[in-house]
Ligand code: FAD
Ligand code: DLZ
């Protein structure tokens with residue numbers, strides 16, 4: 182008999198390895214282990230979501246007739262790594278081989294493909310993870326010979342490949358991308374639908390108790406756990422999103438509002454990433470809503486682009502460039518992550534709200550991650566590795582393959598512009614334009630040089646000036662350098678002085 186190892190982000194009934202295994206003679210192994218649960222201080226909700234979804238998935242497999250061995254989390258267990266659990270079951274059942282599907286993370290995949298076979302003394306077979314629309318090999322082929330890897334061109338190829346929103350070889354509506362329509366501020370209208378809620382069964386309750394007891398030292402609240410933990414519930418979350426929020430997803434994609442963490446976003450990433458939902462079925466649900474005239478084109482296109490475009494693109498970048506990608510720091514940042522990223526205690530209203538939603542919900546939407554907490558880390562010159570570890574820990578959807586390119590590449594520009602041609606640095610004006618945060622802030626959005634001026638305002642110019650050599654020649658940034666040069670030198674110096682002061686008191690903001 183063979184053992185099929187299924188990981189916490191492989192909870193999909195059509196998984197490649199499940200297709201080659203035979204329920205009449207092979208066994209499935211799933212394991213909750215300290216090594217996976219603690220390699221960064223994952224938010225307790227992320228651990229609870231994964232453990233509960235794993236236990237539900239194991240129960241579903243048993244109902245289908247599979248023999249499932251399930252190693253529950255036990256801090257006393259001598260098996261604290263996936264390898265040690267596999268070793269013990271392989272010995273107990275005299276397994277002839279271990280069957281796996283490509284893992285999401287380089288760290289584990291590297292160990293499985295380079296060391297496990299020798300350590301276990303039996304063959305370890307690994308199948309391509311075909312839940313993704315673009316395989317690693319296909320992405321490498323697409324990237325070959327291109328000077329710059331533009332997401333937009335990759336996305337168009339994925340549209341052609343999937344046929345989503347296509348009329349023959351032309352994009353639906355005539356344009357590939359309707360992002361320009363997707364920049365509205367949200368002022369309370371349209372009103373927000375009630376969030377979907379799920380009944381908690383015994384598995385959820387047991388896991389939440391376990392995580393409360395064992396992981397209370399990890400940052401984040403577990404009492405506000407609201408996630409779906411089965412495929413059935415995840416499908417309900419998808420249907421609820423498509424019905425109530427997708428119609429406005431496009432218009433308000435970049436909007437932010439105090440105490441409103443979801444707005445018109447889907448909150449589906451944790452389910453897509455752990456396998457409860459498939460990326461293609463999620464896009465097909467959005468397409469159907471468009472075809473049924475329930476949602477406008479800019480909403481359907483914007484949503485589908487995030488999944489077959491950005492999601493697949495960052496995965497391709499990850500596998501093409503690991504392991505060296507994780508260590509890039511092309512802006513030479515040296516500053517430690519400020520204290521408030523962990524304790525959320527800051528006078529900056531936008532940051533405070535982003536931290537609150539992060540710790541209460543293991544979630545913040547894309548613009549909060551990119552333009553608030555990310556933008557601040559970029560302009561303050563925080564070490565990319567610290568920033569990456571933070572994003573990997575605090576979000577329910579965080580896995581290295583998707584978190585790393587987004588943080589190190591898109592936010593921190595630490596890859597020197599490989600993923601994005603221009604850094605997403607912005608002053609407080611961007612946040613002010615897209616949110617209602619500034620009116621309730623201790624700092625003043627209107628000024629840059631006073632003792633209570635918005636920190637983003639001066640740090641932005643400090644960033645621009647300190648990286649003049651890297652960015653001055655970038656045509657997309659010429660205007661920015663020109664505006665700084667147009668300021669009188671006294672103002673320039675006052676801004677840079679204020680930024681210096683903030684940087685030297687960064688933990689006090
Ligand atoms: P929606 O706004 O409803 O978008 C729909 C779907 O599109 C998402 O569920 C997700 O699957 C996909 N998507 C959207 N943007 C991206 C993107 N940039 N990269 C990949 N997929 C995307 N996403 C993760 O899934 N895991 C992460 O660890 C992660 N880390 C991030 C770190 C930073 C610094 C930034 C700026 C972004 C990160 N993202 C990550 C991307 C994005 O912020 C989340 O996918 C999104 O906020 C998830 O919420 P949602 O499901 O409500 O998304
Ligand atoms: C994220 C996570 C956590 C918290 N715990 C487990 C676990 O105990 N067992 C498991 O199989 N997977 C877990 N995961 C997901 C893994 O980290 C993920 O499967 C690998 O990093 C490969 O992508």
Ligand code: SF4
Pocket residue numbers: 529530531532609610612613618619622623624625626635636637
């Ligand atoms: Fe954020 Fe500055 Fe606005 Fe305060 S004033 S909420 S720090 S952008």
